[in-house]
Amino acid sequence: MNWTWVAITLVVVALIGWYLSTTAGRLDRLHRRIETATFALDAQLLRRSSIAIELSVAGVLDPASSEVLAETAHDARLATDASLQVRVAIESALSEVLIQALDDPEEVALLRADPSMADLMDELSAAIRRVELSRRFLNDAVLACLRIRDNYFVKWFHLAGHTPLPQAWEMQDRTPEGLTYLGA
Amino acid sequence: MSNEVLRIGMVCPYAWDSPGGVRSHVADLAFELRARGHYVDILAPVDDPSLLVHGEVTNGGKPVAIRYNGSVARLNFGLRATRQVRKWIQDNDFDLVHVHEPMAPGLSLLTLWVADGPIVSTWHSSMPRSRVLASMNRIVQTAMEKVSGRIAVSEDARQTLVKHLGGDAVLIPNGVRVKAFQAGERHPQFDGSVPSLLFFGRLEESRKGLSVFLDAVPAIIAKVPDVQIFIAGPGDVEEISKGLSESILARLIFLGRLTEEEKIQALHSADVYVAPNTGGESFGIVLIEAMAAGTAVLASDLPAFTRVLDGGVAGAMFKNGDSEDLAVQAIALLGDPERRNALQACGVQRVMRFDWEHVVEDVLAVYESVTVSGDRVTEDLRGQIIGRLSTGIPGLR
Numbered sequence: 001m002n003w004t005w006v007a008i009t010l011v012v013v014a015l016i017g018w019y020l021s022t023t024a025g026r027l028d029r030l031h032r033r034i035e036t037a038t039f040a041l042d043a044q045l046l047r048r049s050s051i052a053i054e055l056s057v058a059g060v061l062d063p064a065s066s067e068v069l070a071e072t073a074h075d076a077r078l079a080t081d082a083s084l085q086v087r088v089a090i091e092s093a094l095s096e097v098l099i100q101a102l103d104d105p106e107e108v109a110l111l112r113a114d115p116s117m118a119d120l121m122d123e124l125s126a127a128i129r130r131v132e133l134s135r136r137f138l139n140d141a142v143l144a145c146l147r148i149r150d151n152y153f154v155k156w157f158h159l160a161g162h163t164p165l166p167q168a169w170e171m172q173d174r175t176p177e178g179l180t181y182l183g184a
Numbered sequence: 185m186s187n188e189v190l191r192i193g194m195v196c197p198y199a200w201d202s203p204g205g206v207r208s209h210v211a212d213l214a215f216e217l218r219a220r221g222h223y224v225d226i227l228a229p230v231d232d233p234s235l236l237v238h239g240e241v242t243n244g245g246k247p248v249a250i251r252y253n254g255s256v257a258r259l260n261f262g263l264r265a266t267r268q269v270r271k272w273i274q275d276n277d278f279d280l281v282h283v284h285e286p287m288a289p290g291l292s293l294l295t296l297w298v299a300d301g302p303i304v305s306t307w308h309s310s311m312p313r314s315r316v317l318a319s320m321n322r323i324v325q326t327a328m329e330k331v332s333g334r335i336a337v338s339e340d341a342r343q344t345l346v347k348h349l350g351g352d353a354v355l356i357p358n359g360v361r362v363k364a365f366q367a368g369e370r371h372p373q374f375d376g377s378v379p380s381l382l383f384f385g386r387l388e389e390s391r392k393g394l395s396v397f398l399d400a401v402p403a404i405i406a407k408v409p410d411v412q413i414f415i416a417g418p419g420d421v422e423e424i425s426k427g428l429s430e431s432i433l434a435r436l437i438f439l440g441r442l443t444e445e446e447k448i449q450a451l452h453s454a455d456v457y458v459a460p461n462t463g464g465e466s467f468g469i470v471l472i473e474a475m476a477a478g479t480a481v482l483a484s485d486l487p488a489f490t491r492v493l494d495g496g497v498a499g500a501m502f503k504n505g506d507s508e509d510l511a512v513q514a515i516a517l518l519g520d521p522e523r524r525n526a527l528q529a530c531g532v533q534r535v536m537r538f539d540w541e542h543v544v545e546d547v548l549a550v551y552e553s554v555t556v557s558g559d560r561v562t563e564d565l566r567g568q569i570i571g572r573l574s575t576g577i578p579g580l581r
Contacts, residue, residue, distance in 0.1 A: 026326055029300070033332055036302075040556040126549065133354050134553045137333050140351040144329050147350070 023148065024159045030145040034166050037138035041169070042080065044134050045091055048127040049076035052094060055120060060111055065101040072097045084167055092172040098128070099176045108178030125179040132173045142166040190222045190551060193272070193281035193561065197290030199247045199258045200228040201235055203441075205469055206284050206308050209337075209358055216359070216544040227272050227291055229260045244268055244291045252288060255389055255464065259290035269294045270563060278561040280304060280551055286331065287324075296327035300564035302554040304333040307353060309464065310340035310488070330564075332554040335547070338467045340488050354550065358469050359543035362535055365448055365476035373414070373437060374453035379518045380412045382454035382479070384447070384470055385461070387419025393460030393484065394424070396507050401432050403511035408518050411435060416442045416450060451477035455524065456517050459483040462505055468492045471499065472538050475531030480524040482513055498534040499527055 052073035056066050072094045079090045102108055112118040145166050148154060196210040207228070214224040229247035230236060236243070245265050247258035269291060273281075280302035283292035287307075296303065334353035336342035342353050374380060381404075385392030394415070404411055415424075416439040425433060442450060451457060457474040461484055468489050474481050481499030483489040493499035500517055502509040517524060536542075 022322075022326070026329060030329060033329075036554070036557040036559065037332065040553045043556055044553070126545075129546070130549050130553060133333070133550055136352050136354055137553055140334060140353075141332070143351050 020153065020157055020159065023151070023154060027145065027148055027154070027160055030141055030148065031160075031163050031166075033141040034138065034145060037134060037141050041131065041134040041138050044127060044130040045076065046080065048124070048131055049073045049094065051120065051124045051127055052098065053077065055124060058117070058120065060114075060117060061101060065097075068097050069101055084169070088169055088171045095128075095172040095174065098124075099172075099174060102176035102178040105178045105180070121179065125175065128173070128175050128179065132175070135169050135171065135173055139168045142168045190217075190555070191277065191279045192217060192222055192224045192551070193276055193278040193295075194224055194226045195244075195281065195283040195292045195295045196226060196228040196241075197259055197283075197285050197288040197292040198229070199231050200226075200241050201231045202258065205358075205467070209306075209308070209469075210284055212359060212361065212540065213544070213547065216540050217547075220544070220548075225272075225276055225278075227269065227295070229258065229291060231258070242272055244272075247290070250289075255391065257288065257290075259288060261289050261294065265291065266294050266298065270298045273299045273561060273563050280555050281561050282306070282551075283331075284308065286328065293324070293327060296330050297323075298564055299561055300330065301559050301561035302333075302551075303331050303561070304335065304550055304554055305331045306335040306337060306356075307341040307345050308337050308358075308467070310338070310344045333550045335550060338488055339491060341467070354546075356543060356546045356550070357538050358467050358472070359540035360469065360472045360476055360535060360538045362476045362539045365451065365473050366478070368448040368452035368477060371439075371446060371449035371453040373439065374450070375412065376453070378410045378412050379408055380414060380454045380456075381514060381518075382414045382450055382457045383416065383460070384442075384457075385417045387415070387417055387421070387424050389419075391462050391464040392417075393462045393505075396460040396462065396484075396505055396510060397458055398424075398428065398432075399507035400511040400514065401435065402429075403508065404514050404518075405432065405435055407515045411518065412437060414439055414450065414454060416440070416447070447473075448477060451479045454479055456480045456482050456514065458510070458514065459489065460510060461486060461489070465489065472535050475499065475528075476535045478528045478532055480517060480527045481531065482510070482517055484510075492534075494530070494534060498530040 052069055055061065056070035056073055061069065075090050076094045079087050082090070108121065112121055149160055149165065154160060194210055194214055196207055198204050198207050200207060210226060210228070214226055217224050226241040227244045228241045229245055230241065230243045231246060233243055245260050245268055247260050249256050249258050252259065273295070281295060281299055282304045283295050284306045285308050286292045286296055286305040328349055334345065334351070335356050336345055336353040337356065337358045339355065342355055345353050370376060383394060383397055385394065387394055401413060413435050414437050418441040421438045439450065451474050457479045459468065459471055459481065463486065465486055465488050468483070471481055471483055471489060471492050475498060481493065483493060483499055483501055484504040485501045486504055490496070490501065493501060500513050502513045
């Protein structure tokens with residue numbers, strides 16, 4: 001064995017070390033990003049269900065819509081600790097109800113004639129838009145993270161530690177027809 | 185939450201003192217955000233600091249010209265530029281940074297490299313074939329992963345991003361100050377009594393399509409002999425005029441580089457605005473400005489233009505690169521004031537969704553999503569040997 005081999009070995013070890021440490025850093029950052037994004041989505045979902053409850057008791061929608069909306073919004077309100085699958089199903093149900101209830105731009109325009117209703121509608125459409133944004137940002141981070149965690153090095157060296165595999169949120173979050181911006 | 189005042193660091197990778205779509209988007213966005221009480225500091229390259237209004241931007245250094253994405257861009261890179269960006273992040277305690285065109289090898293990419301925390305990025309251009317993106321290396325990938333909220337200004341820009349990076353982006357179009365374009369005087373060089381066509385863009389930049397337009401001019405003059413063709417934009421007029429016949433030159437009027445006000449005047453004076461761009465456009469902001477000013481638009485059928493013009497409802501279209509078709513459509517439009525009026529009416533309606541009022545609300549929603557945890561922007565020293573060294577040795581800062 002001569003010094004050349006020692007040097008080569010050292011360089012290889014250093015390269016592997018660098019690779020592992022930067023990859024661990026990337027993973028750590030993505031895990032934090034996922035945490036932040038989940039927090040944001042959680043806050044927006046909560047805000048959306050609160051406004052939906054308010055809308056359901058405002059007495060401006062037809063009785064059938066009010067009843068269904070009240071129920072799904074309450075479910076969503078209480079689902080914050082449920083498993084991801086359950087939560088996604090419940091929040092999607094709320095989205096579907098909103099899409100169905102507020103499907104007519106002209107009717108929504110009539111509702112908005114009342115200033116207090118206009119404020120509520122603006123808040124609701126802002127909350128819906130924010131849910132959509134937050135969910136997309138969360139899923140982006142999840143996808144990027146999964147891509148790295150699929151790497152053999154990451155698996156062999158347990159670079160992800162004990163953090164569970166993140167999951168994408170696949171849910172309905174389309175903006176109801178009646179709440180889309182004028183002309184948009 | 186949304187009433188909170190945000191400290192925003194905004195990064196423009198292209199030189200602040202030369203006009204461009206990204207640059208004006210950044211300036212307008214910062215203006216709108218400041219008008220709503222937020223603090224915005226812009227970091228941008230500057231060619232000639234003496235031309236700057238004090239405090240307008242933080243000088244990110246002198247850019248160098250390189251070929252990038254089909255045209256010559258002036259960008260910054262290297263150790264000095266990196267240090268400048270690092271200092272900017274250190275000196276400002278930002279709630280978030282918003283980088284524009286993050287793939288361009290300049291200040292935006294450097295910011296992603298040295299900063300950590302809530303970061304938003306906006307993708308402006310579409311790059312169908314990009315060697316940079318195709319061979320995206322680990323370091324660029326790592327920088328891109330730091331972006332918490334991705335925005336694309338158009339469907340094309342979004343597809344570029346999705347194709348090369350995976351994931352998704354939210355679509356928030358470029359904003360236009362619609363009201364500013366709605367009122368305007370006649371431009372002094374326009375004579376209201378003759379039909380007129382208008383072109384905007386850097387003269388020598390081939391993707392702006394001036395040559396496609398000029399090739400159509402003889403056919404247009406043959407049918408509409410008194411037409412006046414206004415060509416606005418910086419560039420070498422003599423170079424362009426070379427090889428054009430006297431009869432054509434007699435109908436051309438070169439306006440040079442226009443100020444914003446002159447641009448609005450020109451749009452209000454022309455009968456038809458012609459956008460013969462051959463590619464590289466992902467959005468077509470000038471189209472929207474023209475529509476806001478109430479000018480009929482004739483544009484090439486680039487996908488981005490087709491979308492902005494709602495498939496031809498809000499403006500006339502011709503086959504991209506086809507001078508003959510351009511001439512046919514231009515002649516038809518000049519001879520049909522009713523059709524022009526109809527297009528104008530559609531256009532004015534169409535642009536409302538691009539008004540800054542809506543756009544800025546959406547951008548603020550993105551900011552809110554990424555800052556909700558209360559994290560701030562800090563320096564990222566991971567994997568940055570020079571960064572770590574310079575923090576240890578104060579003299580290097």
